[in-house]
Amino acid sequence: MRAEGRVRFLRVSPRQQKLATGLAICLAGWGLAATVTAVVSPVIISEQQTEINKRDQAYVSLLNEIDQYYDQYTNILGGLEDNQSMLQDILSGQAEGVNLADIQARLNRSEGDHAKVVVARDALENKLASFESSLRQIAEQNVTLETQVTSMKSVLDSTKAEREEVVKARETLLGQLTETQERLTREKLTKQKLQANLEDISEDVVIGDAERQALIEKRFSLEAEIAALETRQRGAETRQTQLEQIIINLQESLDDSRDMRAQLSRERDELKLQVVSLEETLSAYEQRQLDLVAKLTERTLSSIGDIEKAVAMTGVEVDKLLNRVNDAPEGELGMGGPFVPLVGPELDQDNSFQTALALLDLHLRRWEGLRTIATALPLTPPMDSYELNSNYGPRKDPKNGKRAQHYGIDLGAPTGTPVFAPAPGKVVKAGWFGNYGRYIEIDHGFGVTTRYAHLKRIEVKRGETIDFRQPIGAVGSSGRSTGPHLHYEIRIDGNPLNPDNFLEAGRHVFKG
Incomplete structure (x- = not known):
């Protein structure tokens, strides 16, 4: 190609040549197919028309079944509203002559009607699903027809001898296609309406189920309240009987307490006499204890005097050794006896027995110390004879x-x-x-x-x-x-x- 003094070249590669050849073959094949379609299309269109008529009849039958289903739903809904009104009257106390058996019978009938509606609804949903499948098949066939019309249009444009027939066929096909599309549109709208009605009916059924369940629960609640009231009434009667028995027992206890009070008064007087006697006995016992302590003290002092006199004969300083005995580590000397707290003039002047006992303890401790000294001193001869x-x-x-x-x-x-x-x-x-x-x-x-x-x-x-x-x-x-x-x-x-x-x-x- 030459342009403005320049030469341009267009190279076609073997691959592009193959593609061009293949494209030409495809166009030829497409033309042949279009010719065959133009011949066969009237038969296909006739079959499509028959199928559309069948779909119309099925659609009309489906609408009738939906109307019947809707009537059944309306009847059931009316029954549920009547049951609800009746239960509300019972709960508010306005209904008379109605018992739980009637309520149960109506609820049972509602359950039977509800089951029938559910069966009908399931059947209707199945038919709708089948109808939708048929609509999809028609839509697919319409797409095929449109493709065939396009092919035929191309063939008619390229063949002048068949142009008039092709034009007529195209117009016919276009008319049928338009009619089919209009029907399809109407069927889609109808389907949407049916779907909306079906959803409304399903919602109403769900609402009816919820209300029925609420009524059943309310019935159970009322039965439980009645049982609780009966139980409370029986408990009140039992408590009343118990209170009456308690009153009787209290009266008897009051009478017994009066007798017991008199008895206790007599026993108290007797105990006072016993206390006086025990005090006299205790006083005598304390005196005997004082006398015994005095005798022990006297004997202890006598023994202390004898031991001190004997130890003094040895020339040992007694008090010096006693101090060593008192300072000896614990464990070297054997000591013991009951603990008697020291009672001196600063502790208790009036308790003569405690004072005497404390003085006796002091003397006994000195006597024990002297005994320890006497044991440690060699006061016996080292031989039997000498x-x-x-x-x-x-x-x-x-x-x-x-x-x-x-x-x-x-x-x-x-x-x-x-x-x-x-x-x-x-x-x-x-x-x-x-x-x-x-x-x-x-x-x-x-x-x-x-x-x-x-x-x-x-x-x-x-x-x-x-x-x-x-x-x-x-x-x-x-x-x-x-x-x-x-x-x-x-x-x-x-x-x-x-x-x-x-x-x-x-x-x-x-x-x-």
């Missing part, structure tokens, strides 16, 4: 004849005579000790110790706990000695005391 060979104090030394201080006593006895512990204690020394020979030292507590010298043998060990009168050794003559004897010493806080005084005090204590 002779006093040398006293405590200054003496002539048996070896060199010079004057010397003797811090113990020499108890003569045959060799092998058993030596006993004069009091419980703990061995602090046991073995050879210079001039003392075989030697034992025992700690009896509270600063009291005893010493045993010139023994033949020792039967205890250092650290061993010794009981009262336990054998600890035997008489001998070891160390600086002139013959078999026991050198015996007693010391308080390391200071020597005369053992003979302890033995004399022991004779007084054990004698008492």
Whole structure:
């Protein structure tokens, strides 16, 4: 192509050539099909007309069934309105001569009519669904006819010999198509109306079901209220009977209480006499208790005096040892007895019994302390039999004849005579000790110790706990000695005391 001095080329590729050839073949085929359609279309149109007539008849029949269904619905709705009016009258108390059996019968009839309407409605819905299917088929056929008319129009335009026939056929087809479209439009409008009526009827049926359900529930509620009222009436009658019985019982109780009051008054007078008698008995008992406490106090003071006198004979300071006893750690001394609170002048001046009991407790505590001291002091001799060979104090030394201080006593006895512990204690020394020979030292507590010298043998060990009168050794003559004897010493806080005084005090204590 040349234009304005320029040459342009249009290239057709093999693919485009194939497409063009295929398009030409399709056009030829389409022309052939249009010719065949033009011949066959009158027959098809005739069949379509017959089918449309059948649809019209089915449509008229459907409208009649809808009218019947609507009449049935109107009758049912009227019955429901009558039932509702009647129930409202019953609820407001205006209806007379109507019972629950009549209401139940009407509700049952309403349920039967409702079931019939539901069946008819389902059948109508099925027919509507079938009618809609037929309408869709007609619409599809109309589309086919329009396609065929278009094809025929093209064929008629291209063929002058058949143009007049084609024009006539087209006009005929167009007329039929227009008529068919108008019918289709009318049928669609009718269908929409029927659908609207069907929806209204369905809504009315639903409303009728709801109202019927509400009436049934209201009936059940009324029956429950009636039952509750009957129950309350029976309960009221029962309570009335119970109240009457309670009144009778109260009257009887009142009569009994009057008799009981008189009886209690008599018993009260008797109890007053018993109280007076018990007070006199208690007073006598308290006096006996006071006398008993006084006697115990007297005996305790006598025992305290004896022990203090005996301990004083040893030369020991009694109060000093008592303080050590009171300060001893808990567990070293055996103590006990009932707790009696101290009652002094500042606590209770009028309670003579408590005062006497407190004083007795003080004396008993001192007596217990003195007993503890007496137990710790070596008041018994260390041998069953002996002779006093040398006293405590200054003496002539048996070896060199010079004057010397003797811090113990020499108890003569045959060799092998058993030596006993004069009091419980703990061995602090046991073995050879210079001039003392075989030697034992025992700690009896509270600063009291005893010493045993010139023994033949020792039967205890250092650290061993010794009981009262336990054998600890035997008489001998070891160390600086002139013959078999026991050198015996007693010391308080390391200071020597005369053992003979302890033995004399022991004779007084054990004698008492």
